[in-house]
Amino acid sequence: MEPLRVAVIGAGYWGPNLARNFRSCPDWDLVAVCDLDADRARRVVGPRSTVDIMTSTQELLARDDVDAVAVATPARTHAALGLAALEAGKHVLVEKPLADHGAAARRLVTRAAELGRVLMVDHTFCYTPPVLKIRELIADGSLGDIHFVDSVRINLGLVQPDVDVFWDLAPHDLSILDFILPGGLVPTGVAAQGADPLGAGRACVGYLTLPLADGAIAHVHVNWLSPTKIRQMVIGGSKRTVVWDDLAPQQRLTVYDRGVDLGDTLPDRTTARVSYRLGDAWAPAMPEREALGVMVAEFAAAIHQGRAPLTDGRAGLRVLDVLESTSLSLADGGRMVGAVGHEVLKARQPVGSGATA
CATH class of the missing domain: 3.40.50.720 (NAD(P)-binding Rossmann-like Domain)
Structure with missing residues (x-):
């Protein structure tokens, strides 16, 4: 063409x-x-x-x-x-x-x-080789059902004059979550806790909790004040868990065939048999492209x-909906609030539907 x-x-x-x-x-x-x-x-x-x-x-x-x-x-x-x-x-x-x-x-x-x-x-970030591979592993069922996501993005960063740490750093993690999760990022609620120990007038340290469908949960930690830089995401599934360390260029992705399996509920009906799966770990091959x-x-x-x-x-x-809900929760002392606007965004647009927005 x-x-x-x-x-x-x-x-x-x-x-x-x-x-x-x-x-x-x-x-x-x-x-x-x-x-x-x-x-x-x-x-x-x-x-x-x-x-x-x-x-x-x-x-x-x-x-x-x-x-x-x-x-x-x-x-x-x-x-x-x-x-x-x-x-x-x-x-x-x-x-x-x-x-x-x-x-x-x-x-x-x-x-x-x-x-x-x-x-x-x-x-x-959605077009980096690690995130494209994570999306592939989730889509083809290699990880099983997603149980949790833990994301950490911290460093000694510039305190922004017009936005808090959530609006500055969390969009990276939220866009990745939207890209890799089936159906996109549509949490059942949003809760944000932030701190301003510097007295800068805005949150410099933040923790964002996003309950997802089917009992899963995502957690995002962002911080301008950490003396060490960490860029890490852990995605745990029913079959396998993948760890992405963006600051480890030799092995940015590691897939672990390890986890917890629940057996039958014991006769007292209060506990279940738990077994631990201790399998191999490997690093998927990824092309290096900008x-x-x-x-x-x-x-x-x-x-x-x-x-x-x-x-x-x-x-x-x-x-944007999650970020706006984050601000609402933060202003209300960290209360869990409903995600803004998600009533019209409950699923990805199907490929080939003709609409191109």
């Missing part, structure tokens, strides 16, 4: 990474980079590039030679730019978060479906095939 023509809006922190991967992907032809600062956009494309430098999004979206746009601007602008691009007939990729609040994200998802345009969220390269190729494939991308607008909305 002929390469699709794409423009990147935003040449700040993330835009250059998107531009580089669009340029190197045979599915795409990068035709323009748009930024209010023309010099910054020029630095992204290089002095001898034929890629156009633009400073007006209105002029960019009016072009007939642009099939899709990638929005890499501050979160507060995502909804307005995404809607304008959809109305101009473009397919849209949005840097996470999809929007700065759920209502705006819903407008994006609804309008993309009405216009038959692909709306994709750049949940980059996640953003996989992501932009998936964006092109979804457009060509007229289907929803793996991280579509609904995935971004589910993550």
